[in-house]
Amino acid sequence: MGTVQRSDEVLEALRAHAKRITAPKRAVIEVLVHAHDHLTADEVTKQVQALRPDVSPSTVYRILEELDDLDLVVHSHTGHGAAVYHLAGASHSHVTCEGCHTTFEVPSEIYDRLARELLATQGFELNRHHVALSGLCEHCRGSHS
Ligand SMILES: [Zn+2]
Numbered sequence: 382m383g384t385v386q387r388s389d390e391v392l393e394a395l396r397a398h399a400k401r402i403t404a405p406k407r408a409v410i411e412v413l414v415h416a417h418d419h420l421t422a423d424e425v426t427k428q429v430q431a432l433r434p435d436v437s438p439s440t441v442y443r444i445l446e447e448l449d450d451l452d453l454v455v456h457s458h459t460g461h462g463a464a465v466y467h468l469a470g471a472s473h474s475h476v477t478c479e480g481c482h483t484t485f486e487v488p489s490e491i492y493d494r495l496a497r498e499l500l501a502t503q504g505f506e507l508n509r510h511h512v513a514l515s516g517l518c519e520h521c522r523g524s525h526s
């Protein structure tokens with residue numbers, strides 16, 4: 382994991398962008414700060430509602446989008462399911478296993494050479510964390526051989 386952001390840092394960044402800090406927003410940030418896993422928007426909603434049952438899923442979705450637009454939160458597509466969210470401070474890339482559907486964090490530097498070559502040969506700038514690469518994890522490779 383990279384640096385884990387604290388909720389007051391995220392709230393401070395929101396204030397710097399002149400964004401209103403609402404109770405549902407606080408709850409979403411609280412959930413993301415304490416998440417040990419990659420959460421889909423539905424999972425974020427479930428955990429937010431455990432704190433504040435009055436918050437609707439559409440409110441959570443809107444807040445995630447706002448935080449995403451401000452680069453305070455990033456999302457990643459890790460296979461066929463819904464995108465997962467985490468705080469932008471925890472910067473890393475993802476690989477996802479097609480066997481057990483586990484998402485693993487890998488250091489973004491792993492893609493340095495690929496990123497350099499894509500830029501030099503195709504003029505293409507790689508986004509290292511938006512979409513996960515897929516394959517088979519060590520465990521699943523073992524059980525298939
Ligand atoms: Zn696996």
Ligand SMILES: [Zn+2]
Nearest residue numbers: 419467473486
């Ligand atoms: Zn991640």
Ligand SMILES: [Zn+2]
Nearest residue numbers: 456458464511
């Ligand atoms: Zn996306």
